[in-house]
Amino acid sequence: MSLKVLHLADVHLGARLSNFGRYAEQRRQEIEGAFRRAMDVAIQRDVHLVVIAGDLFDSRNPERETVNVARGQLARLREAGIRSFGVPGTHDSLAFADSVYRRENLPFDHFFTGPDFADPVEFEVDGHSVTVYGIAYDREQTTDGWRSLARRHTEGIHIAIAHAACQDHPGWSIPADDLPFAPDDLQRLALDYVALGHYHNLRFFHRGERVVGAYSGSVTGRNWKETGKRHVVLIEWEGAGSPPAVTAVPIQVRLLETGEIDVGDLPDSVAIADAIRGACESSSIWRVTLTGDPDFVPSAEAIVADLEARYGYIEVHDATTLVTSRLLAERREEETVRGEFFRRLVDARERADDERSRAVVDRAIKLGVEVFG
Amino acid sequence: MTDRLDLRLVRLRVDGFGRLRDFSFQPASDPGTIVLAPNEAGKSTLASAIVRGLFGFRDKEREAARSPWGGGSFQVHQEWVLGGRTRCVIARDFATQSVVVEWHQLDETTGQISIEGRWEGQPNPRGRSVDRERYEAELRRLLGFATPEVFLQTAYVGPGGLAVRPIETELLRLLSGSERADFRAAMETLEAGYYRLTQADITDPSRVAKQKPRQLETLATDRRDTLRRQTDSQSEQVARDRLETALAANRSRLAEVDVEREARVVVEKSIRRLRELQQEEERFQRRREELEQAIGRITDWESSVREKTKELQPLVGYLRQEADFATQLGELRRLAKERDRALEELGVVRGGAEPRGRQLKFLGAAGGAILVVGVVGILAGGSVGLFGAVAVGGLLVLSAFGWSVRYQRAKAQGVEASQRSIKTRAARFEARRRAMAEAASLDPDAIDIDVERRRYDRAQQLKSELDGMQQARDALGDYQALERERREIGEKKLDVLRLERRQILEEYPFLDGDEEFEHRFAARQQQLEVEQNQLVEQELEHRRKLADLPLAPDDPRELEARVQELNEATERLAIERDAHRLAYTTLAACRDEFVTIMTERLEGRIGELFGELTDGRYRGVMRDPRSCEVTVEGVEKVEVPAASLSRGARDQLYFAMRVAVVEVMAADRALPLILDDPFLHFDDRRLARVERMLERVGATHQIILLTHDARLSDWSFPCTRLPAPAAPSDEELSAD
Missing domain, CATH: 1.10.287 (Helix Hairpins)
Structure with missing residues (x-):
């Protein structure tokens, strides 16, 4: 029987999510829902162990209800006979005296609190010898960090868990508590898999064709840098030494998605709202950017108000410009104050020598259209 | 105005448009036509057919409202004459949005009309298309513009808004070009928007209201507060970091001390x-x-x-000499002396011989001379005796000379023999000396025996020393x-x-x-003990301080994100603020420049037209640049506010204003004036003046006067009548 491991990270239970406005509470519940679904996947797929690579919580001292959500889901794993392993992250750091991991006895099978990888856990499961390494960075105690990670012996399958930052660019200044590592470092480790947390988008690290580690990414998008599908990673070994079969399992409850709609041919904000309805699935949360050169000033507020009930939360960004619109071409023909006003502003835009100046003129034109028609 | 192209509608055929069906209308070109019809008979529909036949409907609902009653074809055909020779036919089918434009040219000499161009397309005014752009180009060729707004602002004069709007408002509206807001209202809106954002005066942003919320200031306050919290949080974090670092260093040092103490x-x-x-x-x-x-x-x-x-080196030759080199040198010296002595002796011998030779020569010469004197004296006849004696004396002298010569010769031979002997001896000494010198490699001529002796001795000494040194060198090793x-x-x-x-x-x-290592080690051990105690105390102190430090209330990462959000929001509002100000200042510049020029032109022309309409009762119209109030100047130069005029006079003023607008503000066409019952409140006297004025205006602008006023049927204008209505109320064109 193959060994199955489910890897997740960056759940951020209890995140405030004030960027979602009135939808924040709902979004918090969606995060909890995603965490629940991750546990469902673990149970349904009969995994042997679940590894959580840090930032299970969004802060070091989450509210009691949030802790209970985690406790309940981890208990489900235990009941299902699935071992769970975890490390603290940067948001839920163990370094503080009031850290949730110091206060609460969460039902992990093992939660790594050591300042380096020196104390792995070894066990047998379904005939597989498994060694799990983990680290809880401690400014005071951690000295060797990644250097302390070395395969103990050649037998079995060896997995490491770390909440760490990949130094993709040598110029990046990554603090020590983010446990920086170079992309090639994982290749050099003689481990079977390194479960990473900290970066919120899915990413695999390879040695040749073989996956040697991954960021599973966040389970739910918390901001517009975390758009698209969210995942947990399922890793499966036929036996020690065999290459793992790695699958990213979509886990999202509601996706954050971005879209762009050209509203140049649309007559008004109502039509824009209709167009968004037609183009954007209501199952996702959207940030829609309006582009084009319509003959009116789109009202982002009105569109959002119109669509909020459908999407729960939606952001509409007006990136349209009226400079090239037919409306402005017509207005500029008039021998009136309005015509003169728009002629002057269009001239001003042509003279504008930076983006901000152009943005100011564009908005002034829109103000003119709003007041004059 | 003289450069304007004259534009006149010569034919209108409505296949179906609202209540009008199969209606054909050919307005007279000069001065125009009156369309007389009772209320609800379709006058405004007719005007709308002209406007919408040109521009179509932007609003679908309004288009539907103008669809033919009872269904059927929804088409309007218009035929316009531009500049007398160019004819343009526009046929619009509202059902399909298709439009056909045909251009014809009239050959004035032959009177024939030829098709110059034809365009056909679907320029739906509610969408964007190449056809729409092409059609608008056709419209611009015909009208000088392509927007219905300009047409409505200039060519079309409705019943007037005077019932609800004062004349100033109408004038402002016409100048502004917007039904929604005149430029003053627009400026007030922008000013209010700016105030909402900044609570400052848009004309003088330094004047700021106090103690009032303002969007930008609220954001700035929020940002300041967040930054302060971020700084506090960072300071607390920095303090914690510093303490933790110190603690770590302390512990590290303590561990080192332990190790060192244990490493005795x-x-x-x-x-x-x-x-x-x-x-x-x-x-x-x-x-x-x-x-x-x-x-x-x-x-x-x-x-x-x-x-x-x-x-x-220079003495090395002496080393080759035999051991008796010194004896040889003595012999050389002796030989040289011997040689010198022989040579000296030879010199003595030679010195003795030479003076006698000279004496003998003198004796011979003297004897010869005496003999010659005696002979010559005799021969010259002198005393023979005397001279004979002389001659004999001479002979005697010569005899002595001969004897002496023989003696001396014998003696010389002896000396020569002695000389040869000496020379031989000297040569023998010299040869021997040279041989010896050569054997010793010496220059026998330059040699100084003493010097040579010393050098010989020195060479021998040096050789002896070198030999001794070589023995010493051998003892020094490799x-x-x-x-x-x-x-x-x-x-x-x-x-x-x-x-x-x-x-x-x-x-x-x-x-x-x-010092001795043991002493140093003992001192070090003592020093370590002291340091160890100090470190333990310091660690306790660091831990106490750490415990006293408040936990950072805010997550610095969240605060950073919040600051970022606030920065972005501030920038958005700043752009909004700057846009308000730019729009305002641009509008103010339009007001100060464009409005001033247009107002001056309009005021003059309105005054003229109003004077004409009031039969000279009023002569001028003025508009206060600040209050925008319109006043009219009476014959006695009394300024009367327009608002104080009678309703009829105000309608006259409005009409004058509209005519002035079509003359002054239309681009480069002499547009027709489509008058939709603007004289409702004119009495007969005023109507008569209007008729006169329109007859004159009609020379340059075609008049299409739509009215229900039967009094106008007596005017000199051709008159077309529409049948009485048979259906419910028509919509007003203003609704278009």
Whole structure:
């Protein structure tokens, strides 16, 4: 029987999510829902162990209800006979005296609190010898960090868990508590898999064709840098030494998605709202950017108000410009104050020598259209 | 205005448009036509058909409202004449949005009309298309513009808004070009928007209201507060970091002290090794000194040998001489003396012989001279005796001379023999001397026997010394071997020892110094104990301070994100603020420049037209630039506010204004005036004046007067009548 491991990270239970406005509470519940679904996947797929690579919580001292959500889901794993392993992250750091991991006895099978990888856990499961390494960075105690990670012996399958930052660019200044590592470092480790947390988008690290580690990414998008599908990673070994079969399992409850709609041919904000309805699935949360050169000033507020009930939360960004619109071409023909006003502003835009100046003129034109028609 | 192209509608056919069906209308070109119809008969529909036939409907609902009652074709055909010779036919089918435009040219000489161009497309005004752009180009060719707004602002004059709007408002609206807001209202809106954002005066942003919320200021306050919290949080974090770093350093040092204190055995071993190293080093040092001395001696010997060899170099020939070189030199000296003596003797011999020769020659010469004197005296007749005696004397002298010569010759032969003997002897000495000198490699002519003797002796002495030195050199040993050993000691052995010593001292720097290592070690142990106690106290102090530090209330990462959000929001509002100000200042510039110019033009023309309409009762119209109030100047130069005029006079003023607008503000066409019952409140007298004015205006602008006023049927204008209505109310064009 193959060994199955489910890897997740960056759940951020209890995140405030004030960027979602009135939808924040709902979004918090969606995060909890995603965490629940991750546990469902673990149970349904009969995994042997679940590894959580840090930032299970969004802060070091989450509210009691949030802790209970985690406790309940981890208990489900235990009941299902699935071992769970975890490390603290940067948001839920163990370094503080009031850290949730110091206060609460969460039902992990093992939660790594050591300042380096020196104390792995070894066990047998379904005939597989498994060694799990983990680290809880401690400014005071951690000295060797990644250097302390070395395969103990050649037998079995060896997995490491770390909440760490990949130094993709040598110029990046990554603090020590983010446990920086170079992309090639994982290749050099003689481990079977390194479960990473900290970066919120899915990413695999390879040695040749073989996956040697991954960021599973966040389970739910918390901001517009975390758009698209969210995942947990399922890793499966036929036996020690065999290459793992790695699958990213979509886990999202509601996706954050971005879209762009050209509203140049649309007559008004109502039509824009209709167009968004037609183009954007209501199952996702959207940030829609309006582009084009319509003959009116789109009202982002009105569109959002119109669509909020459908999407729960939606952001509409007006990136349209009226400079090239037919409306402005017509207005500029008039021998009136309005015509003169728009002629002057269009001239001003042509003279504008930076983006901000152009943005100011564009908005002034829109103000003119709003007041004059 | 003289450059304007005259534009007139010559035919209108409505296949279906609202209540109008199969309606055909050919307005007269000059001065125009009156369309007389009772209310609800379709006058405004007719006007709308003209406007919408040109521009179509932007609003679908309004288009639907104008669809033919009872269904059927929804088409309007118009035929326009531009500049007298160009004819343009526009046929619009509202059902399909298709439009056909045909251009015809009239040949004035032949009177024939030829098609100049034809365009067909679907320029739906509610969408964007190439057809729409093409059609608008056609419209611009015909009208000078392509927007219905301009047409409505200029060519179309409705019943007037005077019932609800004062004349000033109408004038402002016409100048502004917007039904929604005139430029003053627009400026007020922008000013209010700016105030909402900044609570400042848009004309003078330095004037700011106090103690009132303002969007930008609220954001700035929020941002300041967040930044302060971020700073606090960072400060707390920095303080925590600093304490934790100090604590870590403290603990690290304590661990080092522990290790060092516990490493006594290792240190003692190191001390032993240091001592060994020291002894080894001293031994090597001594050996190296010996080697250096030996090498120095060899170097000195070589220097001496070089000097003596150099000195011996010119004397080396003396070394080849036999042992009796000194005897030979004595013999040489003796031979030289012998030779000199012989030569001296030869000189004596020669010195004695030479004076006698000269005496003999004198005696011979004197005897000869005496003889000659005696002979010559005799021969000259002198005394024979005397001269004979003289001659005899001369002969005697000569005889003596002869005798002496023979004697001297015999004597000379003896001297010569003696000379030869001496010469031979001297030559023999000299030859022998030269042979000896040659044997000794000496220059016999330059030789100084004493000097040579000394040099010979010196050469022998130097040789003796060199021989002695060579024996000493042999005792000094192999220079290369010595040098090799010295170098090996200097470069390798000592360096190795010193490196090891340095490594030990680096590990235990307290052992470094002049004193004994044991003393130093003991002192170090004591020092470590003191340091250990201090470190324990410091650690307790750091931990106490850490415990006292409040936990950072805010997550610095969240605060950073919040600051970022606030920065973005502030920038958005700043752009909004700047846009308000830009729009406002642009509008103010339009007001100050464009409005001033247009108002001046309009005021003059309105005044003229109003004077004409009031039969000279009013002569001028003025508009206050600040209050925008319109006043009219009466015949007695009394200024009367427009608002104080009678309704009829105000309608006249409005009409004058609209006519002035079509004259002044239309671009480059003399547009027709489509008048939709604007004279409802005119009495007969006023109507008569209007008729006169329109007859004159009609010379340049075609008049299409839509009215239900039967009084106008008496005007000089051709009149077309529409049938009475049979259906419910029509919509007003203003609704378009």
